[in-house]
Amino acid sequence: MAERQPTGTRIRERRQERGLRQAELAQSVGISPSYLNLIEHGHRRIGGKLLADIARALDLDPVALGEGPDGGRVQALRVAAAGAVEPLRPAPELARAQELADRFPGWAALLARQGARIEVLERRVAELAGRLTHDHDLAQALHQVISGVTAIRAASDILAENPDLDRDWQGRFLQNIRTDSETLAEASRALVRFLEAPERATAASRSPQEEAERWLDARDHHLPEVEVGGWPSGLPDGPAGSAVLAWSRRYAADAARLPLEPFAAAAREAGYDPAILARALDEPFARVLRRLASMPGGEGWPAMGLVICDSSGTVTHLRAFDGLDLPRSGGCPLWPLHEAFAQPGRAVRAFAALPGQGAPRLICHAVAVPREEPDPDMPPLMEGTMLVMSAPPGPSVGDRLVGPTCRICPRQACPARREPSILG
Amino acid sequence: MGRRLLLIEDEPNIIEALSFILTRDGWTVHTHADGATAAARVKSGAPEVVVLDAMLPGRSGFDILRDLRADPATAQVPVLMLTARGQDKDRDLALRLGATQYMTKPFANAEVVAEVRRLAGG
Numbered sequence: 275m276a277e278r279q280p281t282g283t284r285i286r287e288r289r290q291e292r293g294l295r296q297a298e299l300a301q302s303v304g305i306s307p308s309y310l311n312l313i314e315h316g317h318r319r320i321g322g323k324l325l326a327d328i329a330r331a332l333d334l335d336p337v338a339l340g341e342g343p344d345g346g347r348v349q350a351l352r353v354a355a356a357g358a359v360e361p362l363r364p365a366p367e368l369a370r371a372q373e374l375a376d377r378f379p380g381w382a383a384l385l386a387r388q389g390a391r392i393e394v395l396e397r398r399v400a401e402l403a404g405r406l407t408h409d410h411d412l413a414q415a416l417h418q419v420i421s422g423v424t425a426i427r428a429a430s431d432i433l434a435e436n437p438d439l440d441r442d443w444q445g446r447f448l449q450n451i452r453t454d455s456e457t458l459a460e461a462s463r464a465l466v467r468f469l470e471a472p473e474r475a476t477a478a479s480r481s482p483q484e485e486a487e488r489w490l491d492a493r494d495h496h497l498p499e500v501e502v503g504g505w506p507s508g509l510p511d512g513p514a515g516s517a518v519l520a521w522s523r524r525y526a527a528d529a530a531r532l533p534l535e536p537f538a539a540a541a542r543e544a545g546y547d548p549a550i551l552a553r554a555l556d557e558p559f560a561r562v563l564r565r566l567a568s569m570p571g572g573e574g575w576p577a578m579g580l581v582i583c584d585s586s587g588t589v590t591h592l593r594a595f596d597g598l599d600l601p602r603s604g605g606c607p608l609w610p611l612h613e614a615f616a617q618p619g620r621a622v623r624a625f626a627a628l629p630g631q632g633a634p635r636l637i638c639h640a641v642a643v644p645r646e647e648p649d650p651d652m653p654p655l656m657e658g659t660m661l662v663m664s665a666p667p668g669p670s671v672g673d674r675l676v677g678p679t680c681r682i683c684p685r686q687a688c689p690a691r692r693e694p695s696i697l698g
Numbered sequence: 699m700g701r702r703l704l705l706i707e708d709e710p711n712i713i714e715a716l717s718f719i720l721t722r723d724g725w726t727v728h729t730h731a732d733g734a735t736a737a738a739r740v741k742s743g744a745p746e747v748v749v750l751d752a753m754l755p756g757r758s759g760f761d762i763l764r765d766l767r768a769d770p771a772t773a774q775v776p777v778l779m780l781t782a783r784g785q786d787k788d789r790d791l792a793l794r795l796g797a798t799q800y801m802t803k804p805f806a807n808a809e810v811v812a813e814v815r816r817l818a819g820g
Contacts, residue, residue, distance in 0.1 A: 421712065423803070424709075426804075431719075450711040
């Protein structure tokens with residue numbers, strides 16, 4: 275790609291110098307603005323008549339507009355400069371880009387990388403905006419929600435306004451309300467899944483932590499090599515690989531204290547109750563929670579999710595589980611995970627009910643403990659750990675009425691609400 | 699025999715509720731759920747008022763409205779458009795295409811009844 279960029283970038287620079295909009299230049303040479311955009315970003319190579327036409331429209335020598343001798347670094351600097359949203363004062367000294375690259379290669383590389391990153395993110399934003407406008411699944415889910423609400427409102431109006439309604443009609447409208455509310459619950463959940471949709475994120479927009487978790491997801495969070503004292507193979511590249519290694523070190527320490535076979539047997543015997551296990555094995559509760567979530571499963575072993583966060587509430591590790599709708603930050607503060615920080619060291623056991631009929635209900639075991647050994651010169655770095663498993667449908671008195679983020683949570687009267695919901 | 703109203707809508711429970719309240723208001727309610735054949739049904743049934751959902755299988759309510767206004771036989775029939783979309787551009791589109799009135803879902807039953815009465819001239 276790199277050798278394709280110069281022409282496009284020069285076109286973009288020159289067009290901006292002359293105060294032309296993409297649409298104007300595109301029209302003057304008989305191509306669409308979107309095609310010109312591809313050319314300017316180096317995604318289409320051009321030559322011949324179109325190159326000559328664009329050069330003429332920009333009052334440039336076609337030869338000068340063609341591929342030049344600049345090295346990749348210089349070109350990347352030009353791309354970064356061209357990506358500026360507003361005209362910069364003073365403007366980047368494009369003529370001295372080579373000098374910058376030669377004298378300060380580190381800074382030049384940083385600028386170039388930031389420029390490339392901004393382009394990736396801009397594309398991602400455009401993609402997301404397009405998705406919201408045109409996505410079929412979203413349109414379908416919204417249509418279902420509106421239709422469901424409309425039908426429920428119409429039927430409940432009839433019941434409220436016609437107290438003399440005969441029993442047959444009453445029964446029919448009550449039944450309609452029931453079926454519509456079921457549809458509505460499913461549509462709302464589809465909507466929430468869509469709005470969160472971490473699986474749709476492209477690699478470019480995922481953090482190393484998320485990349486590492488995807489890697490672990492693919493292995494069901496069980497690392498056989500680490501169980502026997504080795505290190506995992508096939509690590510992801512870059513910072514995500516480091517994140518997997520950091521997790522593996524922790525995993526290895528847990529596995530050394532709680533070896534697989536005896537721990538699995540003890541867990542079965544304890545009915546997968548981490549409190550019983552921690553007491554029986556005389557091991558820290560948080561370690562038991564992590565260890566339960568790293569077992570290979572098997573006959574009768576319940577599915578488990580795990581979430582770890584720091585004291586700011588930022589999620590630092592996640593083993594996904596249906597209903598465990600916790601964003602990286604800014605999630606619902608009512609999860610027992612956060613409650614655990616109120617009494618460090620105390621094991622919390624609570625049921626968490628998600629909003630909506632048929633929504634998951636989870637049994638949660640959580641604890642918050644210092645992450646490191648105490649340091650008299652530092653405040654303790656606390657860490658919360660929560661293990662979740664499916665619970666029978668509820669809700670029941672005492673359930674923590676949790677939700678996704680406030681923006682998409684239907685619990686309007688929630689005392690923990692920080693901002694209004696888009697759901698009304 | 700009350701005055702004829704054609705309800706073009708594809709959600710069964712909305713059809714049932716609207717049919718119920720409009721029938722109680724004295725209308726003879728006919729229903730039609732398929733967008734593709736809706737305009738022909740308006741022409742053959744000659745209803746006094748049409749209640750038209752914007753999102754239908756086969757053909758959108760906006761396209762149906764365009765067809766109705768293009769045909770002299772149905773150009774004048776009052777149409778109350780129901781839509782799930784709240785944006786101004788959809789309202790503008792519906793009115794530009796000749797909807798007599800426009801209502802956003804979810805609506806209150808009383809509003810629909812009042813609007814239908816108004817479209818039929820009281």
